[in-house]
Amino acid sequence: MGSSYRAPLDDMRFVLYDVLGAEALFVKHGFNDATRDVVDAILQEGARFTETVLAPLNEIGDRVGCVYDKTTGDVRTPPGFREAYDKFVDGGWSGLVSPVEFGGQGMPHLAGLPLKEMIDAANLAWGNFPLLSHGATEALLHHGEAWQQEAFLKPIVDGRWTGTMCLTESHCGTDLGLLKTRAQPREDGSYEITGTKIFITAGEHDFTENIVHLVLARLPDAPAGSKGISLFIVPKMRVDRDGAMGERNAVRCGALEHKMGIHGSATCVINFDGAQGYLIGAPNKGLLAMFTMMNTARLAVGLQGLGISDRAYQNAVRYARERLQMRSLSGAKYPEKPADPIIVHPDVRRMLLTCKALIEGGRVLGYHAASLVDIAHHAKDEDERKHADVLLGFLTPIVKACLTEWGVECTYHALQCFGGHGYIAEHGMEQLARDARITTLYEGTTGIQALDLMGRKVMQQQAAGLQVFLGMIEAFCNDHANDAALAEFVEPLRAKSSEWQALTMQIGQRAVGDADEVGAAAYDYLFYSGYVALAYWWARSVAAAEASSHSADFKAAKRETARFFFTRLLPRTSAHAQAIASGVGPLMAMSAERFGD
């Protein structure tokens, strides 16, 4: 049986047009082709592709997984995965948001996001293949020389080749300064790359004839640590400067990891054994180039959490409406049936509404961040670009960490709604829970996101992004100061917004005395921020729904979900605020030995 998926087009359109004003946004920033008709066609076709092609492959992808051939080093993807990729390429999806000059369709990032969410919901494991190509695209676009873009970027944009990001080694993940892979210059200007990378998503597969690895390595004279890392293009099949594909490069998949989930995604050990590579960007500036890719990749992983939550939720709602068990405590609601459907029980509703509030609110949070990518790159006004970039930097770790942790939470609740049946593979819910679990780990764990937010975006940048966001909240609250119908949301939002600012200052002051205060507050600060950001977007969603032409049911559902969010989920900020207030002391007092044997 497995779980099924239906793209939530109504809500996607609501977020794009009614909440974020995408139509005006696209016009303003010069995306003249991204008319409402075109974007609607993307949504419709995207829904068809993901619902009918990708979603049905989700279960077999989990059951069969990727298979490694020890003799050849080849990787066979699950049945149907390759054909689905061919359809993806034939449909022109691979270059949707890439620039026209490299063969893309030049759509705004925001217009591509619903497709991304649908892919993640339909088949998270499969989605990792195009996702990694997108990361490589970004790096080549921003740091590649002209010939590199011709030779490598174009085939990736048109889907003939795919890309990877090769960062991690067995002894270093977060701490890339420790990495050991070496790059030896050759006389012809290319490099010989030697080393072993692990956890390489889409590192080997049978989709395409070539794979373009973007590899972090050290030049012979490189300074130690993170300032001595350079980025290299290392294709699986050698490629000349004129773009001609040659013989096999000394790149080989050494093994596939056995994982908790996303079995259909190839997580490879990749051995570079004196492989030919090309330097991309400046020597020893590889980490910087990598960060370009990483920021969009982090938003993308956040979207994975959102997509998988929505699939889990949809199936839980269906089950809760069908499964008959016990009577409502306040009297039978369906006396003609042998028992009431479990959706009558308040605690089942608590779980479902938690998902609904986190998913729909999270959708606005994530899509808004994507709109900032477009503005940061395409706004005509430089101040506007900077403004967007600063806010995007602030929101990126929040989107990544919150949407993925909420993804773990939502798949948890959705499974729980099934009772014991949720634990059985047949219903597909346990796969969603296992698949979701990777998202809080890769592209920087939740703890790393929290440190990025607190250390870099708040401390180093004097909370510039927060100030922009607080300004948005204040403007909204002022606009609706006399709107009685919104008062139940506007008032607590205003209060939380002040508290947010006060907490930020409190941590900043403490950190002057002890740098560990930053790390001690980071996690709770990030989630505090995430819930307040969601409160803002929920309040705006209610206002946007009221002002829209959506049905009375749609409007009522927004208001009821917002009310649930404000009364049942926003209170979590109290626990986070208290944890922040307690400071570093209770965390650091214990010696490493006293943690146990």
Add this chain to the structure above:
Amino acid sequence: MGSSYRAPLDDMRFVLYDVLGAEALFVKHGFNDATRDVVDAILQEGARFTETVLAPLNEIGDRVGCVYDKTTGDVRTPPGFREAYDKFVDGGWSGLVSPVEFGGQGMPHLAGLPLKEMIDAANLAWGNFPLLSHGATEALLHHGEAWQQEAFLKPIVDGRWTGTMCLTESHCGTDLGLLKTRAQPREDGSYEITGTKIFITAGEHDFTENIVHLVLARLPDAPAGSKGISLFIVPKMRVDRDGAMGERNAVRCGALEHKMGIHGSATCVINFDGAQGYLIGAPNKGLLAMFTMMNTARLAVGLQGLGISDRAYQNAVRYARERLQMRSLSGAKYPEKPADPIIVHPDVRRMLLTCKALIEGGRVLGYHAASLVDIAHHAKDEDERKHADVLLGFLTPIVKACLTEWGVECTYHALQCFGGHGYIAEHGMEQLARDARITTLYEGTTGIQALDLMGRKVMQQQAAGLQVFLGMIEAFCNDHANDAALAEFVEPLRAKSSEWQALTMQIGQRAVGDADEVGAAAYDYLFYSGYVALAYWWARSVAAAEASSHSADFKAAKRETARFFFTRLLPRTSAHAQAIASGVGPLMAMSAERFGD
């Protein structure tokens, strides 16, 4: 590699002797054989057995799982499981807490609990086989006729046979009133049982020559619903009234479920096709008899959450001490190493200390409940027995739900400490997370525990158990009112204790107007209760440690962990209290249709 396990004997002894005063307790209630020497020998031998025999089988149990033979209906358990069971029986463990008159060793429940925890930590899947025997033992002990106890109880106590509990059918789990399995009387006084049960743990296996199923079914003239359910003994091999084992009964395993985890535990579909069975207990009173088993089973599942948390935590601590990654924000702590071990980072400590606080606090909570089982059954004074029984009833859903949800949380944090490596099967952490996930589902989901607490133990019983517990808190706070060293714990504990009482009254008053208020508050009330109960036990643990002869390091670790609990985890009660205060409205407003397509 997998994960490893070392039994936490020091802390177990601390809980038994220093916090709960087990020595005096055992003497008082007539367990004269349970001397400190004997209990210590149980701990030592239990540690040896679980660490060296069970723990190493945990990984292969997951990888190979139980295998079903379609032709014969047999189930083959994973390699080594059967031999481990033989050792368990040879060691005399199967009857440890069973009465001497049926071949048991008559140890108090509390003295058996550490072994139970060790088994769950070492190998949760394997532990389900003896666990289900224990459930059957309880039912036969309290409801079986003399010949039934002779014929069925004794072989289970001595481990020659095992037992099961056959409740669930595909259309009913929680709502047993819907069950359809039929029992037809035969002329010889036995019954013919016909029906299909699902999710039968240990329903079929190769450990023993016979399996005693305790089966809920309906007599021909039974009233509809839950008042028409009777309990039957249905052995796999037929057994005469004189205890002689005969030919195969019409009982057959129809399939094994494919599950998210506990692959080594056989979760069976069991078909009864006119199988010979014997009525146990009164006709139509089967649910009552089943509840006898279920209460201890619920405590036992709570212990599973505790055990698996501890194993996960132990491995995470080890990894956090070994894994070198990044420098401490407050300056290098191990400058001679290429990077600091990750245990220096506040956020890693946050995760580890959360586990430590929930595990060690949870251990006292769970062991205390077990001590109430002994008192409720063995105290000489009737009032004392009643008192213990009421408190036990109140605490059982808290222990079950909290320890299992914390088990999910702790395995989550522990995996997270490993970063991406946690997601890889090799380290064994992902297995623990998958295995832990079942515990919040079986023996009544968390939502069902919450309803049991709120509806039955608070509303129906006028919170009698809560009053006993509040009395214990008050006595402790009064005893330490002038103890400056404990003030940081006693004061917030007193405040939370008042709030707990006030919240209980608030819900009670609301429920008069709308019965759904009970369901709406239940989940948050249960966790509110769990955290306050833990605050009490942490405060008492600090006091008990101070008064004990443990090392200065041990005392310091208790105090530091308690401080972490009070400042970082107890604040979660604020969020729960606010959610409770918001009442039923935000949960029930939305029509079933508006949840989505």
